[in-house]
Amino acid sequence: MDPTVLQQVPAEFREIYQRHWKTIKPSIKQGRIRITYHYPLITEDTHTEIKTHLHEVLSAYNKIKINVAFGFILKRRVTGELKFFHPSNNTLLFDTPRLVANRQDIGKLEKDVEAQDAFEYARNQRPSTNWTPRTLR
Numbered sequence: 001m002d003p004t005v006l007q008q009v010p011a012e013f014r015e016i017y018q019r020h021w022k023t024i025k026p027s028i029k030q031g032r033i034r035i036t037y038h039y040p041l042i043t044e045d046t047h048t049e050i051k052t053h054l055h056e057v058l059s060a061y062n063k064i065k066i067n068v069a070f071g072f073i074l075k076r077r078v079t080g081e082l083k084f085f086h087p088s089n090n091t092l093l094f095d096t097p098r099l100v101a102n103r104q105d106i107g108k109l110e111k112d113v114e115a116q117d118a119f120e121y122a123r124n125q126r127p128s129t130n131w132t133p134r135t136l137r
Contacts, residue, residue: 001025008042013073013082013135020084024071024137038087040071041137046118051110058106065097068113072122074131083131091125 001021009017017024017040029036039053058064069087076083093116098109122133 005042010044010135013137016073016082016084017137023086024084046136047114050113054106054110054113058100061100063099063101065099066109067097068093070118070121070136072125072136073134074122074126075134077130077132082134084137085122085125085127093121 001018006014006017024040025038026040027036027038029038037053037057039049039056041049043049057066069089069091070093071087072085074083074085075081093113098105098112100106100109118136119133122136126133
């Protein structure tokens with residue numbers, strides 16, 4: 001993991017980032033039907049990072065169907081242990097992909113992502129109530 005990236009990560013999460021960097025790091029996976037873009041949220045300013053990454057992806061297309069999934073860090077209530085919860089097709093933010101074909105669609109997508117209660121989303125996805133969401137990643 002690049003030391004300059006690690007310095008941007010809040011201190012309490014650095015160890016878990018280093019341990020899971022292979023799956024947290026930025027990546028693009030080209031499939032037959034879909035492309036999966038993975039961007040880690042590094043800083044505490046997740047809203048700005050999310051918008052930046054959305055624009056990076058959307059700028060490459062005239063029209064695209066898109067969905068969003070977040071990874072997050074959980075903390076075990078009893079022991080304080082931290083755990084990385086990987087984003088997946090089973091943890092998508094929207095029930096169906098959103099069509100983005102113009103600037104208005106981009107603005108609506110941004111508002112829809114911001115309107116979601118991210119911590120409620122994380123609470124619903126966690127493996128059990130022994131774990132509490134600490135941050136989106």
